[in-house]
Amino acid sequence: MAVRRPNGAANGKRLATPQSVNAAIKSICDIMRRSNCAGALQYVPELTWILFLRILDEREAREAEQAEAVGAEYRPSLAAPYRWRDWAAPDGAKRTELQLATFGSFFGFVNGDLIPHMKKLREMPNATSRQKVISEIFSGVEHTRIDTERNLLDILDKVHEITSEAVDPTHVFTLSQVYEGLLLKMGEKGNDGGQFFTPREVIRAMVRVIDPKIGETVYDPGCGTGGFLSQSFEHMAGANNTNIGSPEQLDILKRQTFYGREKDNAIYPIALANLVLHNIDEPHIWHGNTLTGGETYGGLFLGAPTLYDVILMNPPFGGKEGKEAQTRFAYKTGATQVLFLQHVIASLKPGGRCGIVLDEGVLFRTNETAFVQTKRKLLDDCDLWCIVSLPGGVFTAAGAGVKTNLLFFTKGRPTESTWYYDLSDIKVGKKAPFTLDKFTDFFRLLPERADSERSWTLTRAEIEARNYDLKAVNPHAKNDEDTRTPEELLDLIEAKGREVAEALAALRRNTSLQ
Numbered sequence: 001m002a003v004r005r006p007n008g009a010a011n012g013k014r015l016a017t018p019q020s021v022n023a024a025i026k027s028i029c030d031i032m033r034r035s036n037c038a039g040a041l042q043y044v045p046e047l048t049w050i051l052f053l054r055i056l057d058e059r060e061a062r063e064a065e066q067a068e069a070v071g072a073e074y075r076p077s078l079a080a081p082y083r084w085r086d087w088a089a090p091d092g093a094k095r096t097e098l099q100l101a102t103f104g105s106f107f108g109f110v111n112g113d114l115i116p117h118m119k120k121l122r123e124m125p126n127a128t129s130r131q132k133v134i135s136e137i138f139s140g141v142e143h144t145r146i147d148t149e150r151n152l153l154d155i156l157d158k159v160h161e162i163t164s165e166a167v168d169p170t171h172v173f174t175l176s177q178v179y180e181g182l183l184l185k186m187g188e189k190g191n192d193g194g195q196f197f198t199p200r201e202v203i204r205a206m207v208r209v210i211d212p213k214i215g216e217t218v219y220d221p222g223c224g225t226g227g228f229l230s231q232s233f234e235h236m237a238g239a240n241n242t243n244i245g246s247p248e249q250l251d252i253l254k255r256q257t258f259y260g261r262e263k264d265n266a267i268y269p270i271a272l273a274n275l276v277l278h279n280i281d282e283p284h285i286w287h288g289n290t291l292t293g294g295e296t297y298g299g300l301f302l303g304a305p306t307l308y309d310v311i312l313m314n315p316p317f318g319g320k321e322g323k324e325a326q327t328r329f330a331y332k333t334g335a336t337q338v339l340f341l342q343h344v345i346a347s348l349k350p351g352g353r354c355g356i357v358l359d360e361g362v363l364f365r366t367n368e369t370a371f372v373q374t375k376r377k378l379l380d381d382c383d384l385w386c387i388v389s390l391p392g393g394v395f396t397a398a399g400a401g402v403k404t405n406l407l408f409f410t411k412g413r414p415t416e417s418t419w420y421y422d423l424s425d426i427k428v429g430k431k432a433p434f435t436l437d438k439f440t441d442f443f444r445l446l447p448e449r450a451d452s453e454r455s456w457t458l459t460r461a462e463i464e465a466r467n468y469d470l471k472a473v474n475p476h477a478k479n480d481e482d483t484r485t486p487e488e489l490l491d492l493i494e495a496k497g498r499e500v501a502e503a504l505a506a507l508r509r510n511t512s513l514q
Contacts, residue, residue: 021162024158024161024162025162027158028047028155028158028159029043029047031151031154031155031158032046032047032145032146032155034151035145035146035147035148035151035152035155036145036146036147037145037146041266042145043145044270045140045141045266045269045270046144046145046146047155047159048137048269048270048273049118049137049138049141049269049273050088050155050156050159051159051162051273051277052137052273052276052277053084053088054084054088054159054160054162055276055277056077056078056084056134056276057078057083057084057085058084060076060077060078060083061085063076064076075128077121077128077130077131077134078134080093080094081093081094082114082117082118084160087109087110087114088156088159088160089160090157090160094109104149106149106152106153107144107149107152110143110144110152111143111144115138115141115142115143115144118134118135118137118138118141119135119138119139119141120135121134121135122134122135122136122299123135129255129281129282129300130281130282132299132300133272133276133282133283133300136268136269136272136285136287136297136299136300137269137272137273137276138269139265139268139269139287139297140265140266140268140269141269198224198227198228198314198357199394199395199434200227200231201433201434201435201436201438202357202390202394202406202434203227203228203231203312204231204436205406205436205439205442206228206312206355206357206406206408207228207231207232207235207312207355208235208443209355209386209406209408209446210310210312210353210354210355210408211235212232212235212236212309212310213236214236214237214243214244214249214252214253214257215249215252216257216309216310217256217257217258217259217305217308217309217310218232218236218257218258218259218308218309218310218311218312219259219260219308219310219311219312219347220259220260220261220311220312220313221260221261221290221311221313221340221343221344221347222261222262222290222313222314222315222316222340223260223261223262223271223285223313224262224267224271224314225267225270225271225274226260226270226271226272226274226275226278226283226285227274228312228313228314229258229260229271229275229280229283229312230274230275230278230280232258232310232312233253233257233258233275233278233279233280234278236253236257237253253280254279254280254281254282255281255282256282257280258275258280258283258284259284259285259286259301259304259305259308260283260284260285260286261285261286261287261288261290261301262285262286262287263287263288263289263290263294263296265296268285268287268296271283271285272285272300282300283300284300284301284304285300285301286298286300286301286304287300289325290340290343291321291325291328291329291336291339291340291343292321292324292325292328293328294324306347307347307348307349307352308347308348308349308352309349309351309352309353310352310353310354311344311347311348311352311353311354311355311356312354312355312356313340313344313356313357314356314357315336315337315340315341315356315357315358316336316337317337317359317395317402317404318336318337318359318402319335319336319337320334320335320336321334321335321336321339322334325339326339329342329343330342330373330377331369331370331373331374331377332370333368333370333371333374335362335368335370335371337358337359337362338362338370338371338374340356341356341358341362341374341378342374342377344356345377345378345381345382345411348382348411349411350411350412351410351411351412352410352411352412353408353409353410353411354382354407354408354409354410354411355406355407355408356406356407357404357405357406357407358404358405358407359402359403359404359405360402360403360404360405360471362375363387363405363469363470363471363472364469364470364471366466366467366468366469371468372467372468375468375470376468378409378415379414379415379460379463379468380414380415381411381412381414382409382410382411382412382413382414382415383409383410383412383413383414383415383416384407384408384409384415384418384470385408385409385410385415385418385419385449386406386407386408386409386418386419386420386421386446386449387405387406387407387408387418387419387420387421387470387472388405388406388408388420388421388423388442389405389420389421389422389423389424389472389474390403390404390405390406390423390424390434391423391424391425391426391427391428391434392424392428393427393428393429393434394428394434403424405472414460415460415463416459416460417457417458417459417460418457418458418463418470419449419455419456419457420455420456420457420458420472420474421442421445421446421454421455422454422455422472422474422477423438423439423442423454424472424474425477426438441454442454442455452476453476454474454476456474456475456476
């Protein structure tokens with residue numbers, strides 16, 4: 001008997017362009033904004049679990065068909081009435097039943113039955129990894145935030161139209177990109193989500209530099225919404241999975257490659273949903289405080305390696321940690337980003353590669369012992385082969401105006417020299433966003449680490465002479481600083497004053513002659 005596929009689009013609508021998909025998402029967010037979800041930090045988590053259940057149902061229906069075609073047994077993660085097709089689809093049997101019942105029955109089912117059922121899936125005997133992921137995506141959901149049944153049903157109907165079948169495959173605009181757009185909204189200035197969001201152009205550049213390969217493990221110890229891990233998947237798989245040479249490689253990529261940690265209760269489930277929507281079947285995300293070791297839930301991290309081939313991350317800017325975290329590290333400081341840097345160095349395999357975003361303060365501060373010790377440790381244990389100085393406005397749209405740098409290093413050999421590339425003079429703003437093309441010259445020069453107007457090299461001895469001040473100071477930059485002394489400026493003003501007085505006197509003489 002053939003498996004009934006959930007409807008692709010309730011009204012047959014095709015979403016043929018990125019603009020039409022964005023318009024569909026905007027219409028959903030508009031309903032949410034008037035339904036007790038005023039800002040993106042409220043409506044993105046709500047839409048996360050709703051959109052996830054929609055895509056999960058579509059994916060499991062497809063998997064069931066494929067299993068049936070080859071005569072294999074298939075165990076779905078969800079059974080009736082908890083599948084999207086049962087309770088959320090416009091013609092779903094459970095939804096029809098609830099809408100014919102007493103007022104409030106639909107809300108009662110969602111809040112009193114559906115959500116608790118999802119949260120308990122991980123406790124089932126022999127719970128699958130996917131069931132554990134589902135539970136964790138619901139870990140922060142107590143009830144729907146939507147204020148009325150009518151608004152919730154309107155949202156469900158609109159989400160039902162956004163499916164893999166409804167999004168026109170001739171346009172390279174996947175459902176993962178739909179979700180990326182939502183996360184961008186959460187990271188915009190004024191939404192207080194910038195601390196969890198790294199601009200995607202920066203992530204793409206960093207992943208391209210580090211170049212993770214299939215078979216390598218990728219780790220982000222402060223993964224936020226999962227941007228580094230999801231972009232690494234896309235890079236490793238290649239466009240249309242062109243880099244995948246066998247079913248075994250695909251399985252490795254989907255199940256044994258990506259590891260992360262996140263402590264924020266609201267962001268952790270968003271990271272899981274983001275990775276699943278990027279076709280990572282088993283995202284190994286540990287829920288807890290990386291620096292203190294305090295665990296909230298580690299069920300998805302069982303069997304994770306202790307050392308990794310690739311680490312990509314953006315630690316929080318300006319965070320402060322207490323003694324509980326500091327006691328776990330050799331160099332004691334409250335500075336979160338310095339402790340994360342120590343954690344990263346310790347977590348890399350010999351030969352492992354790292355790309356990390358660090359604020360300028362970490363690079364130039366030499367007045368705190370732990371900062372200097374950590375940077376010395378970095379140069380002793382790793383080859384710090386590149387530092388990119390970013391413009392000051394890159395993170396402004398993500399809620400932070402901090403000046404930042406990208407550091408790239410390989411563990412296992414000490415630093416002999418560091419190649420710098422300076423992008424700090426590029427103007428970034430709402431009308432002039434920081435795009436990947438700004439890295440074109442950087443990528444051209446990187447293989448040879450050649451000198452240019454924007455690039456130069458410092459030896460280890462020169463860095464030590466600066467007491468491990470790693471700040472990028474471009475020796476080729478034009479110096480616009482006025483170096484004249486106060487006396488010279490006063491002489492100039494006096495001379496100019498005489499010139500003006502003489503010019504005025506000449507004008508008066510000419511006027512009197514007329």
